[in-house]
Amino acid sequence: DAKTTQPPSMDCAEGRAANLPCNHSTISGNEYVYWYRQIHSQGPQYIIHGLKNNETNEMASLIITEDRKSSTLILPHATLRDTAVYYCISNIEGQNFVFGPGTRLSVLP
Amino acid sequence: ETGVTQTPRHLVMGMTNKKSLKCEQHLGHNAMYWYKQSAKKPLELMFVYNFKEQTENNSVPSRFSPECPNSSHLFLHLHTLQPEDSALYLCASSQGQGAYGYTFGSGTRLTVV
Numbered sequence A: 001d002a003k004t005t006q007p008p009s010m011d012c013a014e015g016r017a018a019n020l021p022c023n024h025s026t027i028s029g030n031e032y033v034y035w036y037r038q039i040h041s042q043g044p045q046y047i048i049h050g051l052k053n054n055e056t057n058e059m060a061s062l063i064i065t066e067d068r069k070s071s072t073l074i075l076p077h078a079t080l081r082d083t084a085v086y087y088c089i090s091n092i093e094g095q096n097f098v099f100g101p102g103t104r105l106s107v108l109p
Numbered sequence B: 001e002t003g004v005t006q007t008p009r010h011l012v013m014g015m016t017n018k019k020s021l022k023c024e025q026h027l028g029h030n031a032m033y034w035y036k037q038s039a040k041k042p043l044e045l046m047f048v049y050n051f052k053e054q055t056e057n058n059s060v061p062s063r064f065s066p067e068c069p070n071s072s073h074l075f076l077h078l079h080t081l082q083p084e085d086s087a088l089y090l091c092a093s094s095q096g097q098g099a100y101g102y103t104f105g106s107g108t109r110l111t112v113v
Helices: none
Strands: A009-013 A018-023 A032-038 A045-050 A061-064 A070-075 A084-091 A103-108 B004-007 B010-013 B018-025 B031-037 B044-050 B053-057 B064-070 B073-079 B087-094 B108-112
Touching (some): A009 A018, A018 A032, A018 A084, A018 A103, A032 A061, A045 A061, A045 A070, B004 B087, B010 B018, B044 B064, B053 B064
Parallel strands (some): A009 A103, B010 B108
Antiparallel strands (some): A018 A070, A032 A045, A084 A103, B004 B018, B018 B073, B031 B044, B031 B087
């Protein structure tokens, strides 16, 4: 079973920031938080990951709370092509990734 | 180009057929995975190979038979499937088992008739 919980769906207006929350209240100290997304009928795509510090790359930013019990993925300027299912996963190296149902993000024109 | 190539993209097969799905990665990764994604369901891990050795079989029925001849290639042999086996089959690879940055292929959409 997935160890994270996410809202099943969210809407975001095109051009606005999309903030996708994830709850991982049972995360252990050596577990990373990973985010992937899956555009319809394609394979999931890696977005970003982090342990304690906030992270940013060309795709998104990841904000992890100080107690590490939750995190937020931020897409700063959502486009229609960001419409996808977003998966938040907590994992340690050596364990296989377990995907939950994710959040279905709809970016609206 | 994701670095993980799956063929065919689409497959329709009868319940008595035998077919194979192929996955190839050119990323130098050591671990490869098969996942199944049924309609409106999360991805389910089926098999894991690490350095060509199978390290996990997630209670998959024997009508699915994986093969990993080397670290770059992974096959899923199918025989006497059921209509409920219709799904998107995804292959992934990573540098080490469970390492970050899984790279997925585009999947094979399988329909069993």
